[in-house]
Amino acid sequence: MASITIRVGPDDFDLGAEYAALVAGEADSGAVVAFVGRVRDLSLDRHVAVLELEHYPGMTEKALAKIADSAAARWPLTAVTVVHRVGPLHPADQIVLVLTASAHRHAAYDANAYIMDYLKTEAPFWKRESDGQTAHWVDARDSDSEAIQRWHPDDTP
Amino acid sequence: MASITIRVGPDDFDLGAEYAALVAGEADSGAVVAFVGRVRDLSLDRHVAVLELEHYPGMTEKALAKIADSAAARWPLTAVTVVHRVGPLHPADQIVLVLTASAHRHAAYDANAYIMDYLKTEAPFWKRESDGQTAHWVDARDSDSEAIQRWHPDDTP
């Protein structure tokens, strides 16, 4: 049974502390993979001053838990942590953290990429970019919906 | 040009500090992937008390730099860090850290897995396990030499 932690909120996260909590006191997780998504300064050539992350409280946490459960059913994971921020963020700020731990490195890598691929297409978050003058909602990318195809054409967590 | 850091030595590493150094002051790395390899308590059903990591000083650093350079030539990376410990280690101790940063998450994931796959087969490190009474050199795994096949049958960094 993988130990699963999901957190959604405005607070920043500390990669080192989340990793330490994930592996505390155990020697079964020979491989830990972390993904950190950060606000980039240039998004489609526009200068981003503020990125506003909106979510659907209640459904977001459920959707993330479902994605993490699905990954844990598919790979032999010992632990999963998903932290996603909401609210106003700025260039270089951290947005999302996914930690996956396993006895096997390919399981930790694949489960991590799987969680991010589904998070990008199934978890109700929306980005609004502002350059300080005008704001616009970010459009979903085709590349993100295509990314989940590799996990199975008919696989939905 | 990716910024590449390679370190081999007995000292433990701090994931949070290495990550902070990697992304300090820049907003181009929208995606950072970290891999941490740790000593597992059970290796092929033997109880491991001490894992001794031997290396080939000089060649090891060169081999790791070559693997990192090869990854940076293949994916659009902004930065790579590889830290590998040597000497006596114990269950739950950290062995290896690979950090890859990119504007694109799939590049960061793939480059990280590629570096680990080649590190496992090309970097001169050898493990000797001891249960406290008898010690033996760990045999290379077929699965590790097979893992690099997916990057190209004829691809050697």
Place this chain on the structure above:
Amino acid sequence: MNTIQLLYFARLRDAFGCAGEAVSLPGGSRVADLVALLVARGGAFADELGGTRVFRVAVNQEMAHAADAIPAGAEVAIFPPVTGG
């Protein structure tokens, strides 16, 4: 008739000018029936839900399809494709 709670997020909330509303639906309505009812209002509802723009519907916080039934008292959310991460 049964009453459901509608929620709108992100671009759709801006376009509709509200974050949600209570709507009465005939018993046995499906997601497609709700969408047709909203499109019939015209204006931004027809623009966003009646044309080629892509949107998603969740029923009781689970992603839903056009043919899915809407239970009495359901919370139904309509939103653009997601862009988190």
Place this chain on the structure above:
Amino acid sequence: MNTIQLLYFARLRDAFGCAGEAVSLPGGSRVADLVALLVARGGAFADELGGTRVFRVAVNQEMAHAADAIPAGAEVAIFPPVTGG
């Protein structure tokens, strides 16, 4: 003849009972020639390098193949398949 510096690592260092040695080779020798010279010693050298056991050779700290030439004064390392990470 030219002199090279041989290094042995891990299981091979234990088997050969030494971490390295200086060896004289005829000019133009290749990796395969060096291995044949060591195997001809018999004992642990024949066991480890002359049978079916897998080993690797690096010439001047680069992975090398049987047909690669050994430059004068080279550092040549012989070791088991690696097991780091």
